[in-house]
Amino acid sequence: xxxxxxxxxxxxxxxxxxxxxxxxxxxxxxxxxxxxxxxxxxxxxxxxxxxxxxxxxxxxxxxxxxxxxxxxxxxxxxxxxxxxxxxxxxxxxxxxxxxxxxxxxxxxxxxxxxxxxxxxxxxxxxxxxxxxxxxxxxxxxxxxxxxxxxxxxxxxxxxxxxxxxxxxxxxxxxxxxxxxxxxxxxxxxxxxxxxxxxxxxxxxxxxxxxxxxxxxxx
Amino acid sequence: xxxxxxxxxxxxxxxxxxxxxxxxxxxxxxxxxxxxxxxxxxxxxxxxxxxxxxxxxxxxxxxxxxxxxxxxxxxxxxxxxxxxxxxxxxxxxxxxxxxxxxxxxxxxxxxxxxxxxxxxxxxxxxxxxxxxxxxxxxxxxxxxxxxxxxxxxxxxxxxxxxxxxxxxxxxxxxxxxxxxxxxxxxxxxxxxxxxxxxxxxxxxxxxxxxxxxxxxxxxxxxxxxxxxxxxxxxxxxxxxxxxxxxxxxxxxxxxxxxxxxxxxxxxxxxx
Numbered sequence: 001x002x003x004x005x006x007x008x009x010x011x012x013x014x015x016x017x018x019x020x021x022x023x024x025x026x027x028x029x030x031x032x033x034x035x036x037x038x039x040x041x042x043x044x045x046x047x048x049x050x051x052x053x054x055x056x057x058x059x060x061x062x063x064x065x066x067x068x069x070x071x072x073x074x075x076x077x078x079x080x081x082x083x084x085x086x087x088x089x090x091x092x093x094x095x096x097x098x099x100x101x102x103x104x105x106x107x108x109x110x111x112x113x114x115x116x117x118x119x120x121x122x123x124x125x126x127x128x129x130x131x132x133x134x135x136x137x138x139x140x141x142x143x144x145x146x147x148x149x150x151x152x153x154x155x156x157x158x159x160x161x162x163x164x165x166x167x168x169x170x171x172x173x174x175x176x177x178x179x180x181x182x183x184x185x186x187x188x189x190x191x192x193x194x195x196x197x198x199x200x201x202x203x204x205x206x207x208x209x210x211x212x213x214x215x216x217x218x
Numbered sequence: 219x220x221x222x223x224x225x226x227x228x229x230x231x232x233x234x235x236x237x238x239x240x241x242x243x244x245x246x247x248x249x250x251x252x253x254x255x256x257x258x259x260x261x262x263x264x265x266x267x268x269x270x271x272x273x274x275x276x277x278x279x280x281x282x283x284x285x286x287x288x289x290x291x292x293x294x295x296x297x298x299x300x301x302x303x304x305x306x307x308x309x310x311x312x313x314x315x316x317x318x319x320x321x322x323x324x325x326x327x328x329x330x331x332x333x334x335x336x337x338x339x340x341x342x343x344x345x346x347x348x349x350x351x352x353x354x355x356x357x358x359x360x361x362x363x364x365x366x367x368x369x370x371x372x373x374x375x376x377x378x379x380x381x382x383x384x385x386x387x388x389x390x391x392x393x394x395x396x397x398x399x400x401x402x403x404x405x406x407x408x409x410x411x412x413x414x415x416x417x418x419x420x421x422x423x424x425x426x427x428x429x430x431x432x433x434x435x436x437x438x439x440x441x442x443x444x445x446x447x448x449x450x451x452x453x454x455x456x457x458x459x460x461x462x463x464x465x466x467x468x469x470x471x472x473x474x475x476x477x478x479x480x481x482x483x484x485x486x487x488x489x
Contacts, residue, residue, distance in 0.1 A: 003486060071445055073472045073484040210474030 005070050009079060012062055013138070016083050016090075019055040020134040023090040024127060026052065026097035027193060031123040034104040034186065035116050042101035042108075052094035059087040075207075082207040086137065089196045089203075093130060096189045096196075103182045103189075113169065113179040122158045122190045125151070129197035136201060142208040148201035149213075155194035162187045240308065242267035242406065242436045243288065248302035250283055250460075252295065257283045259460045261302070265453070270428050270437040272447035272468065275457035276488065281440045284457070285408050288438065289325035290318050306406075323350075326399030330411035332391035334383035334398070339366075339375050342383045342394055346402040361401055368434070369397035370427045389420025396427065407431060409439040413446065425450050444484060448472045456480045 026045055033042035063084040066072060072080055107113075129148050136145035166180040166187075202214040241264035250258035258280045265271050273281035283292065290311065292298045304311045311321060323346075334342050343362045344352075352358055362379070366372040371393040375386070383394055392412060399407060413421040428450045431437055441447050447454050448468060455465040456479075464471065464480040475481045482488050 005486070073444070073448070074475050074481045076485050077473060 005066075005072075005076070008062075008066060008070075009076065012059070012066070012080070012083055015055060015059050015062065016086055017134065017138065019052060019059065019087060019090050020130070020137075022048070022052050022055065023093045023097075024130055024134075026094045027100075027123065027127050027130065030097040030100035030104065031120060031127075033101055034107070035120060037104075037108045037112070039105045039108045042104045045101045046098050049094050049098045052091055056087050056091040060084060063087075078207050078210065082137075082203045085203050086200050089199045093193050093196050096193050099189050100186050103186050107179060107182050110179055113176055113183065118158055118162045118165070119183070119186060119190070122155055122162070122187065122194075125155055125158070126190050126194040126197060129155070129194050130200070133197045133200035133204065136204045137207070140204075140208045142205050145201040145204035145208070149198050152194050152198045155191055159187050159191040239267055241265055242307065243438075244303070244305040244308075245284075246303040246305070248284070248287065248300065248304060250280070250287060250292070250301070251297075251299045253297035257460050258287075261462045263455060263462060263465055265436065265438060267436050268432050268434075269452040270432050270439060270450055271453045271455065272451035273438070273440045273455050273457060274442075274444055274447050275463075275483070277442075278459075279457040280460040281455075281457045282410055285327075285410055285438060285440050288406070288408055289322050289327055291322075291327070293318065323402050324404055325406045325408060326402065326404035327408040327410070328392070328395050328399055328412050330414050332388065332395050332415070334386070334391050334394050336382065336384055338380045339383050339386070339394060340379040343397050343401050345398060350402065362397075365397040365401040366394075368400045368431070369393045370423060370430070371397055387420070389416050389423060392416060392420065392424060393427070396424075396431075400431075404435060406436045406438065409437065411440055411442060414442065421446070444472075456483060458483070 026048060029041060029045040029048070032038065033045060063080050066080050070076070129151050132144055132151075133148045135141065136148065163184060166184050169176045170180045199214065202212075205211060205213050243263075243265040245261050245263040248258055248261040248263075249256060261280075261284060273284065275281050286292045287300055287304060288306075288311070292300070300312060306321070306324070310316070335345065337345075340362055343365050344358050347358060347361050352361070363372060363376075366375060371390060374390060375381075375394075378385075383391065386394060392415075396407070396412075413424050416424070425446065428437055428439070432452075439447070439451065451468045453465065454468045454471040456463045456471065456475075456477075458479055464475060464477045466476070470476075471480060472484055475484060
């Protein structure tokens with residue numbers, strides 16, 4: 001039996017994917033603005049955050065409407081509540097990209113402290129996690145979602161490594177402190193982006209299996 | 219006779235369903251036949267005391283048939299036959315020494331269409347106790363008041379207890395039937411689509427009532443209204459073509475059902 005409701009759910013899914021695509025572009029753009037020292041691009045990325053915010057609100061409104069009018073149950077219910085939460089996670093990812101751009105603009109006003117090597121590695125790893133989490137969402141793939149959760153450890157390790165390195169810069173030469181702190185912030189933002197990807201992945205496991213695995217490292 | 223593959227119901231562990239006390243009602247491998255046609259297939263179920271249990275499923279799935287097995291109302295149908303064990307507090311409901319009248323006193327029932335007697339409100343409620351020999355006026359008054367309060371009707375009718383029951387609205391008549399059932403102090407109240415003829419406000423009153431009633435007795439409700447089952451019941455059984463497909467706590471049935479058929483039914487994908 002065809003349900004009109006299914007069309008609504010499909011369009012909700014497409015909105016989440018559109019938002020996911022935008023969030024990925026935000027992270028990619030922020031990374032480029034930093035590495036290529038392109039402050040104009042950074043400002044453009046900051047501006048683009050609005051689109052993500054608009055989608056976040058639209059998705060919330062759609063989910064609330066479907067909850068109220070369709071009184072969904074079982075997997076429909078899990079899908080809608082998950083979509084609401086994923087949209088919040090994606091919005092945060094875009095916010096963090098905006099923060100990276102703000103730090104990039106500041107960094108671009110001074111000579112480059114060191115070549116960016118670990119930051120792009122972290123960013124690409126975090127991006128892959130976001131992408132995998134969204135793929136897991138589309139394909140109802142709990143296995144891939146669990147892999148994303150495991151991948152988070154790698155980003156955490158890289159963050160700590162980078163902290164240690166920047167610390168040594170600061171100890172050796174206090175002139176570097178401002179820049180090193182800004183880069184430290186960026187590392188933290190990327191680490192948070194990976195955390196949000198992990199949250200999305202945990203939500204996907206709930207969507208598919210009905211199991212809540214967050215806070216359990218399950 | 220219909221033949222169909224045996225499909226095992228996904229039934230949660232009894233320990234999860236009835237923490238502590240023994241189940242109020244336990245069904246073991248219950249089959250039911252209307253003549254040659256089988257209406258229930260190997261139903262296994264444990265119904266916890268002082269909770270609301272809902273039976274859901276499409277028309278003809280056997281949920282009402284099962285409900286009517288629980289007070290032996292099906293005995294009245296020619297050619298009807300029950301197999302398996304149906305235990306009420308561990309007692310075999312179909313045992314040779316069971317007094318059916320006594321059983322029905324313990325297991326009250328309310329139907330889809332309210333069916334008050336064409337008598338005064340008071341006499342409707344006092345009917346059962348009087349049948350059991352109650353004559354003391356003040357004792358009867360107390361039972362009538364208590365039962366009407368239990369059914370959430372007292373405030374609306376206390377000044378016209380001797381008016382005809384037929385002067386009441388549909389929702390009030392249904393609550394009067396509940397009061398009439400409560401008057402003989404049953405352990406269990408069976409409700410077969412008790413709200414399907416009522417407007418949303420009358421329905422809400424009955425649903426609210428269930429939360430109070432279950433403090434005193436065990437309620438089993440058959441409903442086509444899934445949202446109603448979701449709102450009022452603690453446990454839900456989903457029936458399909460005479461089989462209990464899944465029985466679990468209501469939250470699980472409506473958020474993470476185990477069986478695909480349950481999922482399809484509660485999400486409206488059925489058919």
